[in-house]
Amino acid sequence: MAVQKLTDDGKVTKTIIKPGQGLLPNKKSEVSVHYEAFLVKQDSKFDSSRDRNAPFNFTLQGGQVIQAWEIAIPTMKVGEIAEITCTYDYGYGEKGSPPLVPKKAALRFVVELIGSWEPAGSARQRLEAAAKKKEEGNDLFKKGSLETALFAYRRAREYIIDLWDCEPEEMDECRELVIAIQGNIAMCYIKLREWEHAIEVCKKVLERDPCNVKACYRIGQVSIETLDFEEGIKYVNMGLQVYIYTSIDNKCVPL
Structure with missing residues (x-):
């Protein structure tokens, strides 16, 4: 499985575990994902939508997720499962997100893009x-x-x-x-x-x-x-x- 560098500095990467069969989301799509989140240094899981049996829905470019996800999710096709890694500056920053994420923590995620959709009014x-x-x-x-x-x-x-x-x-x-x-x-x-x-x-x-x-x-x-x-x-x-x-x-x- 080839590692893709998603940023010029190489601090956000993606490795496709299972290719998707669907479309790529648009930049401001609403999306639904399943994920597992790990601390790289400790190699320990700190969060999982699968453990809760509840997909996570959010809007891209809506300020709801870390920068690494804003960069990686738009590169995923619907149905794709990928491993996403990032350094702390694309994650929870220098302060982390206590008590689950310590300071300057590098992160690894296994993410499945379940679907995406666009808002509609009339x-x-x-x-x-x-x-x-x-x-x-x-x-x-x-x-x-x-x-x-x-x-x-x-x-x-x-x-x-x-x-x-x-x-x-x-x-x-x-x-x-x-x-x-x-x-x-x-x-x-x-x-x-x-x-x-x-x-x-x-x-x-x-x-x-x-x-x-x-x-x-x-x-x-x-x-x-x-x-x-x-x-x-x-x-x-x-x-x-x-x-x-x-x-x-x-x-x-x-x-």
Whole structure:
């Protein structure tokens, strides 16, 4: 694994442990990471988001993290795991951060970039951001990066799941996009064998679109895995019934 010098003085370095499949964040993106932090001299861990089972979210160039991270994180692709090292002047400075980080401490981090996203304000901006994030998720899914694809789909959903203050055509667009994103989220859960979450999301799809055959089919798939055959038969039959319906003005009506 080659060591990359990220500063001219060589005091911030990065070594890629696992390459990422996603995009690079923008300079002022909001990002989500998992990390473990170590004191180099003592070779001891002093902090870990993984131990807390809680990813750390922050905004780049927002003054929330040490300078080494501001330099290194923008060089990481989504899904990448890297070791980042820095001297104290790119870390917590001469004073350190007592009691965990002593004075003039060199630091080492193992960081995974889980995802990144951009702020969006208006309804149109949120719809465009959601569509872009969905496409990012699709690309990651095709590459087999299921966890990072799932994160991208969730972020896409968060842009628009509560969108209501918009024009009627935007509301229709939002509905269709939410259904598509939810379907993709369910597919990720199925691939990850997270059956309960998969069924929950499929049922949310059916709440918005009772004629969604894919959602019925996927619940049937999951029910085979969970041996809940009664549930599976119920939704498979529901899906089959849709075939005797036709779509008129976006409504399911009997033939």
